[in-house]
Amino acid sequence: MKSGNRLVLTLGVALVVGACLSAPSSAQKIDIAARSSAIAELSRAGKYSQAIPLAQQLLADLEKARGPSDADVAGALNNLAMLYGSQGQDADAEPLYRRSIAILEKLHGLDSSGIAPELNNLAALYQRQQRYAEAEPLFKRALAIREKALGRDHPDLGQSLNNLATNYEKQDRHADSEPLFKRALAIYEKAAGPQHPAVATLLNNLGQVDKVQGRLSEAEPLIKRSLAIREKVLGPNHPDVARSLNNLADLYERQDRLADAEPLYQRALAIRERALGMAHPDAATSANNMAFLYQKEGRTADALPIVERMIAGGNAQPRVALAVLLGAQRQQLMPSEKALDGALNAIQRGTQSSAATAVNKLAVRLAAGNDRLAELVRRDQDLSSEAETLDKAIVAAVSKEPSKRDVAAEQRSRDRLAAIAAERAGLQKTFTSEFPDYAALSNPLPMTAMEIQALLSADEAMVLFAVADKESYVIAITRERFDWKPLPSGAEALSNKVAAFRGGLNVAAASDASAKSGLFDLALANEMYATLLGSVEPLIKDKSSLLVVPEGALTALPFHLLVTEKPAAAIPEKMEGYRDAAWLIKRQAVSVLPSVSSLKSLRAFAHRDQGIKPMTGFGDPVFNPTQENSGGARALTKSASRSVTSAAYTDFWQGAGVDRAKLAQALPALPDTADELNEVAKDLGVSASDIHLGADASETTVKHAPLADYGIIYFATHGLVAGDVKGLAEPSLALSIPKQPSELDDGLLTASEVAQLKLNADWVVLSACNTIAGDRPGAEALSGLARSFFYAGARALLVSHWAVDSEAATRLATSTFQRLKSDPKAGRAQALRQAMLAYLGDTSSPPGDISPRNAYPAFWGPFALIGEGASR
Incomplete structure (x- = not known):
């Protein structure tokens, strides 16, 4: 399921672990077999805390008697890992599953049917952690092994079908999951009878598929039947019974049958607390669901102690905690500062980005x-x-x-x-x-409002967002005051609005002054300002610097392009009309922070060694031999957008060599970047030997350079996001392609390679396309390259939101550095702001231009500052 949905589902986990206990071999001693049976019985009864020490001792005894690579040792490892997983101790379980798989592969071969249970269990662990891409191939391999070894109607095949279907369902891939669930149900009903626990699991899962698609009347009898089977076969206090109770309660809640839902949630919570303990994720889910129901019923006083307990244990769901705490503050059930600190705690524990x-x-x-x-x-x-x-x-x-x-x-x-x-x-x-x-x-603790205020200067305001499925929140903090408000838009609505907002930010849209299709929508920009910041405007509008901590889809939103006043027209009659819009950047400089705690990390500990060199830069890389020493041919691309034509990265390589013709099609030359770097270098007094252009702008040069000696690291080239070039596993910076690619230098400086660099940089400039983007579809936009450069030693990054115009990028970057040099105390964010405003305010047009494109936001607004924007 998407992260925005209620956390009430535990699809298939019971089936995965219930059927994957490894049995002792026939050669094992009778007392060990008896101990294994006792452990399995405790597990079936949900008494995991009693089973774990027995399983630990059995594993130790087997390792001592048989050695570390015995088949029964593998089984004992699997069983102990399963018990850890049932207690929510995935960090302890994962290495045991892996060791068990390695032993069995070595003993029985790679395609042995005996490996399937361990593959399923490891995949189920990844699934619980929302690592669906890692879980899927493991589930598929287990399914393929079982189909080949057991046939299409064996019960164990039903288990594998269920597990793969569950993985699909958690990604809302209903069309993929439903037929697999139905096939698994048919197998189990035929093989095990209609009252088997596995049948209950499949009924529950099919009910969930119906429920999340809004087919509530079809879902109810399936979940009820699942509950009845589990109560009869497993007993009224088994954790699987709690799962069915929880899911049925959620269905009633969706139907606004709150009185029917309440006793089911209460009973599920009681079962999980007794069987699993309050620290278990399932128990925390039930507690959060209970608190959320109370809040919907207007019983904030009943919900509040549950939320406070969840916050203290680090298990509060932000969507629940913020609704309850805001209600408690309004009803004066707790002081405003305490309520806000609770909200900040829930947000920071729940949204720590990479x-x-x-x-x-x-x-x-x-x-x-x-x-x-x-x-x-x-x-x-x-x-x-x-x-x-x-x-x-x-x-x-x-x-x-x-x-x-x-x-x-x-x-x-x-x-x-x-x-x-x-x-x-x-x-x-x-x-x-x-x-x-x-x-x-x-291991820092979440920051309180007072701690945040102490780090803010008098002219700064911070806004942070918490995005939930139906409703979101904005929190505004200055040195003197704070406020927080609910926002009417949830995750899906915000994602759609951000996509529409960015749709007009294309440099090609400004090529024809008369064409309005696809141009930037000022009315939408104003609507989003009102939605996101309008409710806290009195607190933040008079501060010269705005620090934004976005979440979810908002990480892809260029906040500086929000419009603070209603425009005369959504799309101006003439391009000049964009110049008159009330852009947020006209009022404030904007910096983006990856998290609340990063403010402390960047400010409390940032330092710079004396005597460090000003800058080193890499640009105008060579992607094709015809680019070298052929200025006329390269000049043709001089005003090109730094975009990338989608092509398969693997198509470029032929053995140890490279098909340069194909690569050149995907990576157009960027001669403007040489001008950009040279102009900035001249202004900063940078030695020519510190600027690496053409063939010298290579991975080899980057990896061998003493980068820790420079205050600024500057890359002016293409930024490739996973998906821009098909088959590219990591976001990367494109550098000169060597004639003989090697492990050291294949022309792409990947995010993992960036993380291995040693920097001591006040900032890293990524004057390339789309370097703010995530490294996989739907990923947080501040991951990938940004994450790696922070880890390597950068304290701020200048990154781009979309494929930038080379000429505009040169001018904006040069102007930013000039302004920072003339007034270092202004800080990076203000210098970038002034550069953007100067570009926006320039009424001149390049020769041959049919419109004053400088006013169009796609040209002057691509860059964002991530990290520390103030002068430090």
Whole structure:
């Protein structure tokens, strides 16, 4: 399901774990078989906390008696992992599943049917963590193994069908999920009878499919039948009974039958608290659902203690917590500041982005200084990143068909992971014994309103957003005051509006002054301002700097292009009309922060070494031999937009070489970027040796350069997002393509390679197209390249929202640096603002232009400043 939906579903998890307990082998001793049976019985009864110590001891005994690579050890690993997962301890479960799979593959081969349960269980873990792309190939491999080994009607095949269908359903892929659920139901009803728990699971899942598509009358009998089977077969207090109760209550709530829903939610909560404990995710889901129902009934006083308990445990859902806390504040059930702090806590725990995590890692390193602690911290972080990459590679390998596996390479990855784990364990001991303050710094708590206010200057305002399915919230904070309001738009509505807003931001739309189709809609820009900021305008409008912490689709919104006053026309009669709009940037400089806590990370610990060089830059890369020493041919592209024609990246390569003709089609030359870099370098007094152009603008140059010696790192080239060039797995910067591509240098500086750079930069300029975008469809827009540069050591980034016009990019970047040089105290955000306003206000037109395109926002407004925008 999408993140905006109620968290009431646990589709298929019961079936996954219930059928995937590994049995002991026939050769095993009777007492071990009995112990395994006892563990399985406790698991079926939902008594996981009693089963775990027994499973731990059984695993230890088997490892001692049989060694670490025995088949029964693999089974014991799987069973213990399953129990951990049932308790919500996925971090403990994941490595056990992987070890179990590795043992079984080594013992029985890559396509053995005995591996399917472990594959299913690991995939189910990824599914719980919303790692659907990683789960899908594992589920598919398990299904293929079972179809081949067992036939199309075996019950275990029904389990695999259910698991894959569940993965589809959680992504709202109803057309893919429903036929698989129905096929699995038919298999189980025939093989196990109509009263089997697996039948109940399938009925529940089909009911969920109907429910989320609005077919409530069709869903109700399915969920009721599922509940009746579970109560009869499993007993009234089993966690699976709570699942059906919860889902039926949600159906009633959707029908506004709140009185019918309440006792079901209450009973589900009681079962989960007793069986699983309050810390379990399912129990937290029930508690949040209970609080939300109370709030809908107008019973804020009943909802409030539940929400406060969830906040204290770090389990509050923002959509629930904010509604209840705002109601409590209005009814004077709690002080305004306490209510806001609770809301900030829920938001910060629930929306920590990968870019924000990277900023915090940077802050930890900076706070550690330049001594031994800083080196150890960086080493630990680098090892963590390497382990994450290896983990993903192993998961990808396990998902493949046997014929496509490289067993030796997989083993090398596992050996390296073991070495990393050992080294990191040693580092943790060093941190504990020698640097006891490090732990507190590396695990920061959510910030309160007072802590945020202390970091804001007198002329700054911060706005942050929490986006939920039906309703969203805006919080505004200045040094003196704060306020927060509900917004009438939910996630889907905001996503649609942002897409429509960005639809007019295309440089090609300004090519014909008489054409209005597809031009930027000023009325929509004003409507979005009113929706997002209108309710807190009195608090923020008089501050010269606005710090924005967006969420969801709002990370793709260029806030500086909001319009603060109703325009005379949605689309002006003449292009000059755009110049007169009340753009937000006319009132305030805008900076974007990846998270609330990143304000502290960037300000409290930011520092710069004395004597650092001003800038190094990379631009005008060579993508094709005909570009070299052929200025006439390259000049033809001089005003080109920095866009990329979609093509398969793999089509460009032929063995160890490259098909330059095809690559040149996708990567047009950018000679303006040389002018851009040279002008900025001249203005900053940068040595010519620090500017790398043409063939010198390569990955090899970047990776060998002493980048930590420069205050500004400047890339003026194409930015490629996953999807811009099909097959590209990571967002990247396009640099000169070598004649012989290698692992060191294949022409694309990927996000993972950026993260390995060592920077000490006040800012990184990515004067390229679309560098703010995410690294996968629907991803947070501040991930990808932004995340990697923050991690590498950048404190601010200048990035672009869309494919920029080269000539405009040159002028905007040069002007920004000129203004920053003449008035360093103004800060980066104000310098960028003044550059944009100067471009917007220029009434001249380039020779041959049929319209004053300077007024059009696609030309003057592509850039955004991410991170620290003030002078520090």
